[in-house]
Amino acid sequence: xxxxxxxxxxxxxxxxxxxxxxxxxxxxxxxxxxxxxxxxxxxxxxxxxxxxxxxxxxxxxxxxxxxxxxxxxxxxxxxxxxxxxxxxxxxxxxxxxxxxxxxxxxxxxxxxxxxxxxxxxxxxxxxxxxxxxxxxxxxxxxxxxxxxxxxxxxxxxxxxxxxxxxxxxxxxxxxxxxxxxxxxxxxxxxxxxxxxxxxxxxxxxxxxxxxxxxxxxxxxxxxxxxxxxxxxxxxxxxxxxxxxxxxxxxxxxxxxxxxxxxxxxxxxxxxxxxxxxxxxxxxxxxxxxxxxxxxxxxxxxxxxxxxxxxxxxxxxxxxxxxxxxxxxxxxxxxxxxxxxxxxxxxxxxxxxxxxxxxxxxxxxxxxxxxxxxxxxxxxxxxxxxxxxxxxxxxxxxxxxxxxxxxxxxxxxxxxxxxxxxxxxxxxxxxxxxxxxxxxxxxxx
Amino acid sequence: xxxxxxxxxxxxxxxxxxxxxxxxxxxxxxxxxxxxxxxxxxxxxxxxxxxxxxxxxxxxxxxxxxxxxxxxxxxxxxxxxxxxxxxxxxxxxxxxxxxxxxxxxxxxxxxxxxxxxxxxxxxxxxxxxxxxxxxxxxxxxxxxxxxxxxxxxxxxxxxxxxxxxxxxxxxxxxxxxxxxxxxxxxxxxxxxxxxxxxxxxxxxxxxxxxxxxxxxxxxxxxxxxxxxxxxxxxxxxxxxxxxxxxxxxxxxxxxxxxxxxxxxxxxxxxxxxxxxxxxxxxxxxxxxxxxxxxxxxxxxxxxxxxxxxxxxxxxxxxxxxxxxxxxxxxxxxxxxxxxxxxxxxxxxxxxxxxxxxxxxxxxxxxxxxxxxxxxxxxxxxxxxxxxxxxxxxxxxxxxxxxxxxxxxxxxxxxxxxxxxxxxxxxxxxxxxxxxxxxxxxxxx
Numbered sequence: 001x002x003x004x005x006x007x008x009x010x011x012x013x014x015x016x017x018x019x020x021x022x023x024x025x026x027x028x029x030x031x032x033x034x035x036x037x038x039x040x041x042x043x044x045x046x047x048x049x050x051x052x053x054x055x056x057x058x059x060x061x062x063x064x065x066x067x068x069x070x071x072x073x074x075x076x077x078x079x080x081x082x083x084x085x086x087x088x089x090x091x092x093x094x095x096x097x098x099x100x101x102x103x104x105x106x107x108x109x110x111x112x113x114x115x116x117x118x119x120x121x122x123x124x125x126x127x128x129x130x131x132x133x134x135x136x137x138x139x140x141x142x143x144x145x146x147x148x149x150x151x152x153x154x155x156x157x158x159x160x161x162x163x164x165x166x167x168x169x170x171x172x173x174x175x176x177x178x179x180x181x182x183x184x185x186x187x188x189x190x191x192x193x194x195x196x197x198x199x200x201x202x203x204x205x206x207x208x209x210x211x212x213x214x215x216x217x218x219x220x221x222x223x224x225x226x227x228x229x230x231x232x233x234x235x236x237x238x239x240x241x242x243x244x245x246x247x248x249x250x251x252x253x254x255x256x257x258x259x260x261x262x263x264x265x266x267x268x269x270x271x272x273x274x275x276x277x278x279x280x281x282x283x284x285x286x287x288x289x290x291x292x293x294x295x296x297x298x299x300x301x302x303x304x305x306x307x308x309x310x311x312x313x314x315x316x317x318x319x320x321x322x323x324x325x326x327x328x329x330x331x332x333x334x335x336x337x338x339x340x341x342x343x344x345x346x347x348x349x350x351x352x353x354x355x356x357x358x359x360x361x362x363x364x365x366x367x368x369x370x371x372x373x374x375x376x377x378x379x380x381x382x383x384x385x386x387x388x389x390x391x392x393x394x395x396x397x398x399x400x401x402x403x404x405x406x407x408x409x410x411x412x413x414x415x416x417x418x419x420x421x422x423x424x425x426x427x428x429x430x431x432x433x434x435x436x437x438x439x440x441x442x443x444x
Numbered sequence: 445x446x447x448x449x450x451x452x453x454x455x456x457x458x459x460x461x462x463x464x465x466x467x468x469x470x471x472x473x474x475x476x477x478x479x480x481x482x483x484x485x486x487x488x489x490x491x492x493x494x495x496x497x498x499x500x501x502x503x504x505x506x507x508x509x510x511x512x513x514x515x516x517x518x519x520x521x522x523x524x525x526x527x528x529x530x531x532x533x534x535x536x537x538x539x540x541x542x543x544x545x546x547x548x549x550x551x552x553x554x555x556x557x558x559x560x561x562x563x564x565x566x567x568x569x570x571x572x573x574x575x576x577x578x579x580x581x582x583x584x585x586x587x588x589x590x591x592x593x594x595x596x597x598x599x600x601x602x603x604x605x606x607x608x609x610x611x612x613x614x615x616x617x618x619x620x621x622x623x624x625x626x627x628x629x630x631x632x633x634x635x636x637x638x639x640x641x642x643x644x645x646x647x648x649x650x651x652x653x654x655x656x657x658x659x660x661x662x663x664x665x666x667x668x669x670x671x672x673x674x675x676x677x678x679x680x681x682x683x684x685x686x687x688x689x690x691x692x693x694x695x696x697x698x699x700x701x702x703x704x705x706x707x708x709x710x711x712x713x714x715x716x717x718x719x720x721x722x723x724x725x726x727x728x729x730x731x732x733x734x735x736x737x738x739x740x741x742x743x744x745x746x747x748x749x750x751x752x753x754x755x756x757x758x759x760x761x762x763x764x765x766x767x768x769x770x771x772x773x774x775x776x777x778x779x780x781x782x783x784x785x786x787x788x789x790x791x792x793x794x795x796x797x798x799x800x801x802x803x804x805x806x807x808x809x810x811x812x813x814x815x816x817x818x819x820x821x822x823x824x825x826x827x828x829x830x831x832x833x834x835x836x837x838x839x840x841x842x843x844x845x846x847x848x849x850x851x852x853x854x855x856x857x858x859x860x861x862x863x864x865x866x867x868x869x870x871x872x873x874x875x876x877x878x879x880x881x882x883x884x885x886x887x888x
Contacts, residue, residue, distance in 0.1 A: 003758050004538045008518040010489060012535065014542055015482035015549065022483055034816045036793035036823030038459035039466055043568055044488075044554065045454060048511070061511040066504050066558035067492070067523065074452040075558060075567060079511065091456065094448045098458055100790055100841050102826050105459065110488065114510035114519060123519060124487055139827065141805060314447050346544055349480035361585060372478045379480030382546045383583065397544050 009117030010124045011333045016398070019343040020440050021126070021332055024157055025108055028128045028326070031153035032106035035145075037130055040105050042087035044112075045078040050090055060114035080112040084129040084325065089312035092133055092319055101319075102134045102142065108328070119337075120299040120330045127303075127330075128153075131323030133311055138320040140253060143287040143307055144260035147271075150303075150324045151261055154291070155269040158440040159331060159341075161294040162302075163270040166257050167277035169284050169306075171250025175223055175237070178244030179216050185282075186210040191224055192278035195300070224276035230262065231255040233273040250286075257287055270294075285309040289324050293331055302327045335442070345398035345438035350431050351378035351413070352394040353403045358384050360405075367403060367411070370426040376436070378403075391416055400435050453561030454568045455777045460842070463787040464884050465570070465776055468601055469552055472572045472770070475597035476550035479589075481574055484549050486531035488556075489522040494534055504558035524556040528573040528769065533756035536577055536763055545763075546578045546586065552772070563781075564743040564774045571747075571774075572597075575767030577755055582764040584697060587731040587751055588704035591715075594747075594768045595705055598735070599713040602884040603775060603785075605738040606746075607714040610701050611721035613728050613750070615694025619667055619681070622688030623660050629726075630654040635668055636722035639744070668720035674706065675699040677717040694730075701731055714738075729753040733768050737775055746771045779886070789842035789882035794875050795822035795857070796838040797847045802828050804849075811847060811855070814870040820880070822847075835860055844879050 006012070013021060029039065051061050062080040066073070081087045084107050092103065108128040117123055130149055132142040147164065154162040172191070176184040190205045197205075199221055206217035219240060226236045234251050254273055261271045279288045284306040291303035305324030312319045335341035351371060353364045364380045371378045379399075381390045387404070394402050394416055403426070404412045413429060414421040430436070450456070457465060473483065495505050506524040510517070525531045528551045536547065552572040561567055574593055576586040591608065598606040616635070620628040634649045641649075643665055650661035663684060670680045678695050698717055705715045723732045728750040735747035749768030756763045779785035795815060797808045808824045815822045823843075825834045831848070838846050838860055847870070848856045857873060858865040874880070 003540075004494070004534050006538065007487065007489070007491075007522065010487040010519075012487055012539075013484070014539060015484055018484050019482070033792035034819070034821045036791050036821055038463070038791045040457070040459055040462050043451065043454040043456055044556070045451070045568070047451075050448070062508045062519075063511055064506045064524070065509055067507055068504055068558075073558075075454075075506075078451065080508070090448050094450065095456075095458060096447075104791070104823070112488070114508075114512075114517075124489070134826075347480050347482045347548070348477035375478070377478045377480055379548070382578075 009115075009122050011122055011329065011337075013336070014346075016343045016346045016438070017332075017336050017341075019345070019348075019438050020158070020336070020341055021328065023343075023440060024159070024328060024332065025126075025128070027156050028108065028153050029106070031156060032130055032149065035104075035149045035152075037104045037106040037149065040091065040107055041109055042081070042084070042091050042107065044080055044110070045075075046081050046087055046090060048077050048079050051079050051082065051086060053086075062112050062114050082113045083111050084109055084127060085131075085311075085323070088129070088131060089319075093312045093314050096135075096314070096317070096319075102132050102138065104130075104132045106130045120302070120327075120334050122329055122333065125327065125329035127325050127327050129305075129323060129325045131311070131321050133319050133321035135317050135319060138322065140256070143253065143322050144257055146305070146322050146324055147257050147261050147287075147289065148264060150289075150291075150326065151264045151269050151271065154326065155264065155266060158442055159293065159335070160296060160442070161268050161270065163272065163292045163294055164261070165272055165274035165277050165290045165292065166254060167273065167275055167288050168250040168254040168286055169288060170246050170286055171237075171254055172223065172275065172278065174244040174247030174250050175240075175242050176220065178242035178247050179219050181210065181212055181216060181220075183210055187212070187220060188278045189280065191220060191276060192280050194224055194276050226275040227272055229265075229270065229272045231258050231273070233258075233275065237275070253286060279304060279306060283308045283310070287322060291324075291326060296331075296334065299330065299334060302331045340443040342441055343398075343438040344441055347379065347397045347399060348377040348438065349379045349397070349399050350376055350435055350437075351401045351403050352390065352397075352399045353378055353380045354387060354390045354405075355381040355384040356405065363405065367405070367426045371403075371429070374428070374430055376430055398438065401431060453559075453566050455566055455773065455781075457780070458790075460787045460790045460882070461776075461780050461785075463789070463792075463882050464602070464780070464785060465772065467787075467884060468603070468772060468776065469570075469572070471600050472552065472597050473550070475600060476574055476593065479548075479593045479596075481548045481550040481593070484535065484551055485553055486525070486528070486535050486551065488524055488554070489519075490525050490531055490534060492521050492523050495523050495526065495530060497530075506556050506558050526557045527555050528553055528571060529575075529755075529767070532573070532575060533763075537756045537758050540579075540758070540761070540763075546576050546582065548574075548576045550574045564746070564771075564778050566773055566777065569771065569773035571769050571771050573749075573767060573769045575755070575765050577763050577765035579761050579763060582766065584700070587697065587766050588701055590749070590766050590768055591701050591705050591731075591733065592708060594733075594735075594770065595708045595713050595715065598770065599708065599710060602886055603737065603779070604740060604886070605712050605714065607716065607736045607738055608705070609716055609718035609721050609734045609736065610698060611717065611719055611732050612694040612698040612730055613732060614690050614730055615681070615698055616667065616719065616722065618688040618691030618694050619684075619686050620664065622686035622691050623663050625654065625656055625660060625664075627654055631656070631664060632722045633724065635664060635720060636724050638668055638720050670719040671716055673709075673714065673716045675702050675717070677702075677719065681719070697730060723748060723750060727752045727754070731766060735768075735770060740775075740778065743774065743778060746775045784887040786885055787842075787882040788885055791823065791841045791843060792821040792882065793823045793841070793843050794820055794879055794881075795845045795847050796834065796841075796843045797822055797824045798831060798834045798849075799825040799828040800849065807849065811849070811870045815847075815873070818872070818874055820874055842882070845875060
């Protein structure tokens, strides 16, 4: 085989980068589990009709075809999932009899889209989803819970700070109805373009395509301009003088989410009511979320979600839900490919046990076994080079300590970053906690 | 959507089953990392020519095709990987300049094969691979290391005991050459059928297809009958009176692996030199391994691997390696579908914080937050039903403790398995270590 070339849109991580991804996954998982969310995975494939049945039908799906298929099998007509929501909805319906509701699950998995790759958008990518799903009726406090759990999870990541933007479909739909818009869904779709088009262009579309007067369009834009980090948006909306019951419900719900997360705001995590936020998908019915990475807003949202009154329905029961998704590849890969994010080690080993000669490999192995018994990841040098070379070997991998046995059989451990070398007992020695695992290094 | 039906060969786990899988993955990872193996993942797809380039070309590969592809893109002609060895070889070549050798990696990932599903063999499955790969030349001690690391990993799993069968290609090829077989590779391929055919049938094939005399075939079968749990096989082979240098090298290597793992043998893990073991693949050149699950030998091997002198080559450099693969789905799914393996909880929560009424949700949330600060996974009751119902709610999920706030604002925690209820401080209480996470339950 000649040297293979990378496949566009299928990013692959080096060991020191994969460590960061694994740590992000572990940290997300830890927060989700502390909140009682159960982890599941769904199969990678769904029948094409399932994939096409929901919202984003324009997604480029990868269909599967067997290389040597002689006859159509049960795997005919399946494709790779393009998100984790569609397979989750199917999972809930398929396993409903064996699940307990409210079903609170997290799912950290790969998905695939055959789209043109660009920075932050890949053909293969990993994302982390949380959802709370109920049978028949899901109380509103689940919206606040999902926001809080994701906020807490994001705040723990070794990444740039995250900002959660929140809006409410009832609020904007009620407002549009309140000003007399006859097709609020069209208004929502047009307002959703505010991140790509100018206010003038959006205003023109509102009059030409959604049938609004110029005054109505101006009111929609006034609403969209409201953005507050507390619930003061309520008074600003009231100031626009629109009266509608659905609008009132939306205002109450959105204020409850913003107030409900206020104690989680730090320099690592911010939240704001952002009344321009619409999210294109049709199935959201209340709260909508988008996550942005501070300083990397050009990536657009790196996650999002919301409330849907019918995640799934099998004719007999309806399953409302609320959830949020966070793009792991979408945040990590751009940071890594710009050289801003990596780990300080290429291996998990915190110690390299040096080797005097090949004949004494067994005694070096025995030292390594003693270290591992205390939870210290380590490896024995691959060959008995001179010690200078063995130290270089550790250095190239970022291993901070080298273990030596001296001529008298005594043990010494050297911190090769400082040069400090001290006597040590292999049955008792452990490194400082901060050295035990590779550290994530995020450039400022 | 009507109730979906399962897709044959794509097993999906319930939350309490996924917990077991996740724990198996965590335990494998922990052992691999303690030994300094770095975790990587490769993309799910490879160019078809890469997939077809190695050993098992008869594998049913899933090709990818874009649903709405208007023109061939860079993702044309790719398929899902069917194992983790082929993509790993490609990864080593592609990233060689950025890796440190010996490169010791583990990889726990899904793979796909379009074959007819049967118990233990699925179209989508997860496996865990470890490999040590070197540039140009890999010392033999890596064979012992891989065996030891996998042995230690397997011994920690909450599964039936595992048995590692080991042989050596040099040993059997040298033996076949020593008795005058002209096509030792044909002999190896025929001997490999001993698990499906009788000794008589194998003997007949050896004479008709490998050109052996009856006496030679009998000697091959005598060799294949040798199986010892220590290195006494060496004397038994010598007793067959065959003299060959390659055979001697093979005997020394195999004895070194068996002796090198002797201290790891427990009631959870056994090892044996098994001279009938051949493994069909052409690329093994020395040590070969197969893993069996005790009591479930009908599943055939649940893992395997070996030494290959050329895992990959780019014309300039050759990368020899030694590795082993363990089938996670292949072991877990049959145990789960027979009802022999699950966890005792459907959620990570160890405590359900009861809710007096909807108005006091904030104070129940605050208690939950205090518990989580001490690392105690918990959830707040979804609704303020009467306490009996809230206890039932915990019971159905396997949550062992329910937290109550009494009328005086005092706190009590009830172990609903025993009925014991004691006063507790939410800022300090933690459950016994054994209750902190769900437990894996393996039926005898």
